[in-house]
Amino acid sequence: MNALVTGGGGFLGQYVVEQLLRDGANVRVLCRGRYPALEELGVESARGDLQDAAFVASACEGIDAVFHIAAVPGIWGAWKMFHGVNTVGTQNVIAGCRKHGVRKLVFTSSPSVVFDGRNHVDADESLPYPTSWLSHYPHTKALAEQAVLAANDDQLATCALRPHLIWGPRDTQLVPRLIRRAKSGRLRLVGDGSNLISMAYVENVAAAHLQAVKALEPGSPVAGQAYFVNEREPVNCGEWINTLLGRAGLPPVTKRISAKAAYRIGAVCEGLYSLLRISSEPPMTRFLASQLASSHTYRIDKARRDFGYEPIVSVAAGLSKLEPELRQIATQDSDRAHA
Helix, strand or coil, rough: CEEEEEEECCCCHHHHHHHHCCCCCCCEECCCCCHHHHCCCCCCCEECCCCHHHHHHHHHCCCEEEEEECCCCCCCCCCHHHHHHHHHHHHHHHHHHHHHHCCEEEEECCCHCCCCCCCCEEECCCCCCCCCCCHHHHHHHHHHHHHHHHHCCCCCEEEEEEECCCECCCCCCCCHHHHHHHHHCCCEEEEEEEEECHHHEHHHHHHHHHHHHHHCCCCCCCCEEEEEEEECCCEEEHHHHHHHHHHHHCCCCEECCCCCHHHHHHHHHHHHHHHHHCCCCCCCCCHHHHHHHCCCCCHHHHHHHHHHHCCCCCCHHHHHHHHHHHHHHHHHHHHHHCC
């Protein structure tokens, strides 16, 4: 298989690339920067912008399957940026697939595309898209997901995977930020910390992409469908955070803030950052407060049934793999504080 991985130099993208190579595929990555480690593995690089339709189309030439992982994440920023990359960029990927006869497109989506501010407990893919949004990221990802699923036909088979809270080694966002907030004393549990969340270990998510593409054919059960992808059992949010802190050699977080207070603070922060035109991410937003205080647990029955999804790495094994990095992050921050 000749595969194109957009965002192939990112956290999840690198794992997808590595698993594709082990599976015998020829891999090209579409990315903005240069990744010598991937080039050493024999990966071809196409460097450019997803918003450049001609560039994206050229990257799709000679490709059998596209894994569209690249996106602008985050809880704050201009609509133009999120929409340009997440939505328009995805439309360009679809157009590139059409132009060069790509047969399969697997889109990396997010459960946030169906987040409506309420608890989701043991939820499945029947959840509808919400009608209002607290953040540009889930809104633009939802528009992109809908475009991908609508594009499914006899020439191009498409599907969307929704991994929830991807974690594991080489993460540069979720876990490092958690450790640094804990080290600075700014980490708080929102609500009582008892909310349940589904987690997705990065190697399992990458494996789901390969499992999905193998089952993805025009007219197959996978074609035109969206899937939640995560571990079988959810975790208690507060206990999970303290497990990670303990593995990093840090004390548990005990400070809490009520969900209502966090939401009000988020609203104030958004107002101030907008008024003062501050581009950096606020410490709290309404979307973040709602996410941190509510339960998000998702069933994986549909993915197991349609393309045989099964986690290949247990939570315990994943924690063992991650622990050295947790301690390294905590130690590095201590070294900087004493420098």
